[in-house]
Amino acid sequence: MTRGLTTQILHADRLGGVEHGATHKPLHLSAAFGYDTATELVSVFQGERSGHVYARQGNPTTQAMENKITLLEGGVGSVSFATGMGAIGSMLFALLKQGDHIVASQFLFGNTASLLQTIDNLGCTVSLVDATDASQVAQAINDKTRIVFVETVANPRTQISDLESIGQLCAERGVLYVVDNTMTTPHLFRPSKVGAGLVMNSLSKSISGHGNVLGGAITDTGLFDWTRFPNIADSYKKGAPKTWGLLQIRKKGLRDFGATLGAEAAHRIATGAETLALRLDRACDNALRLATWLAAQPAVLAVHYPGLESHAQHEKAKRWFRAYGALMSFELKPGHDTLALLDALEIVIKSSHLGDNRTLAIPVAQTIFWEMGPEKRQRMGISESLVRLSIGIEDYDDLQDDFAQALSKV
Numbered sequence: 001m002t003r004g005l006t007t008q009i010l011h012a013d014r015l016g017g018v019e020h021g022a023t024h025k026p027l028h029l030s031a032a033f034g035y036d037t038a039t040e041l042v043s044v045f046q047g048e049r050s051g052h053v054y055a056r057q058g059n060p061t062t063q064a065m066e067n068k069i070t071l072l073e074g075g076v077g078s079v080s081f082a083t084g085m086g087a088i089g090s091m092l093f094a095l096l097k098q099g100d101h102i103v104a105s106q107f108l109f110g111n112t113a114s115l116l117q118t119i120d121n122l123g124c125t126v127s128l129v130d131a132t133d134a135s136q137v138a139q140a141i142n143d144k145t146r147i148v149f150v151e152t153v154a155n156p157r158t159q160i161s162d163l164e165s166i167g168q169l170c171a172e173r174g175v176l177y178v179v180d181n182t183m184t185t186p187h188l189f190r191p192s193k194v195g196a197g198l199v200m201n202s203l204s205k206s207i208s209g210h211g212n213v214l215g216g217a218i219t220d221t222g223l224f225d226w227t228r229f230p231n232i233a234d235s236y237k238k239g240a241p242k243t244w245g246l247l248q249i250r251k252k253g254l255r256d257f258g259a260t261l262g263a264e265a266a267h268r269i270a271t272g273a274e275t276l277a278l279r280l281d282r283a284c285d286n287a288l289r290l291a292t293w294l295a296a297q298p299a300v301l302a303v304h305y306p307g308l309e310s311h312a313q314h315e316k317a318k319r320w321f322r323a324y325g326a327l328m329s330f331e332l333k334p335g336h337d338t339l340a341l342l343d344a345l346e347i348v349i350k351s352s353h354l355g356d357n358r359t360l361a362i363p364v365a366q367t368i369f370w371e372m373g374p375e376k377r378q379r380m381g382i383s384e385s386l387v388r389l390s391i392g393i394e395d396y397d398d399l400q401d402d403f404a405q406a407l408s409k410v
């Protein structure tokens with residue numbers, strides 16, 4: 001009998017065998033791991049037996065947490081990193097070579113877009129396309145294309161990538177399909193259902209959920225045929241082909257770049273993940289109710305939330321996702337002062353970050369999209385009055401009351 005994911009995660013450490021009957025995997029703080037014989041050490045180094053050597057490549061605590069992410073995503077393995085950006089950067093540097101081409105969504109998370117600019121400067125080329133339309137991705141793919149990178153739901157405008165059709169396309173062309181699942185998390189959506197080869201999750205957001213830790217993970221779904229990927233080094237082609245990609249990411253990405261997650265952070269992420277389903281169900285419920293209510297307020301020009309029928313990809317979101325997520329954005333009608341509205345909020349925190357138990361609000365054009373300038377903002381559909389909300393798990397009435405009193409002041 002297959003148990004539910006929450007049950008599996010809650011009991012994973014204990015059933016994996018922890019000393020003293022502890023219900024959590026202990027914090028392994030050792031930098032090094034020793035062996036009784038040099039032969040054993042050599043066989044771990046050469047990949048003939050599993051084991052840890054030096055904690056830059058992970059330790060038993062990070063490994064136990066990685067196993068939970070693998071379980072959540074229904075994958076074959078995961079590698080964790082110190083942050084989500086550490087995960088994306090290390091994965092790209094591990095898998096790409098000069099002259100390679102990447103197709104990515106033009107609505108990417110700002111720091112990922114900035115990272116791709118750096119990769120482009122280093123001799124790869126990047127095409128940014130409107131990934132809500134798979135035909136644009138199809139047109140951009142050429143014979144140098146190694147990776148198609150999209151997010152499930154874009155931040156802050158909540159555009160949803162054409163996930164299923166892009167998956168079919170990547171399968172037909174033999175291109176690695178990488179999906180950033182941070183906004184949905186595996187509780188709302190599993191990218192393996194649409195053919196993703198690799199899934200990225202920022203563990204700093206809803207998966208840990210309490211806003212008290214940073215982390216990231218790359219999960220291999222087992223769907224991509226790594227024998228078709230030209231950049232795998234011979235030394236990583238020893239085991240079954242389904243292990244090649246992640247092995248190269250662990251060695252070239254984690255070991256060589258060193259954006260390693262610490263044991264304490266891994267423990268906090270694992271503890272947070274135990275309640276992912278409970279927290280996210282509540283946050284999504286709050287978000288849908290608040291989006292519906294905000295859209296009916298006279299001062300509000302528009303609300304961008306996949307759960308609203310007015311959202312361009314509402315039907316797709318309904319078909320693919322368990323719920324519509326905790327992220328939304330909205331704009332006030334001209335003549336209303338956005339910053340004054342935010343100042344008047346008492347419960348909602350004026351803060352960057354996402355996927356926290358607490359509701360967070362940020363004026364987008366003036367902060368996270370400030371560096372790129374007005375022209376680029378316009379191309380990305382970021383109006384000067386756009387506010388991003390990451391909805392938390394507060395009691396719903398308190399959230400609505402807070403927005404009602406704040407709106408009455410502007």
Ligand SMILES: *Cc1c(COP(=O)(O)O)cnc(C)c1O
Binds near residue numbers: 112151155182203204
């Ligand atoms: C936050 C975020 C990241 C980066 O994760 P960090 O853990 O903050 O480095 C990447 N992608 C998306 C969609 C994010 O929201």
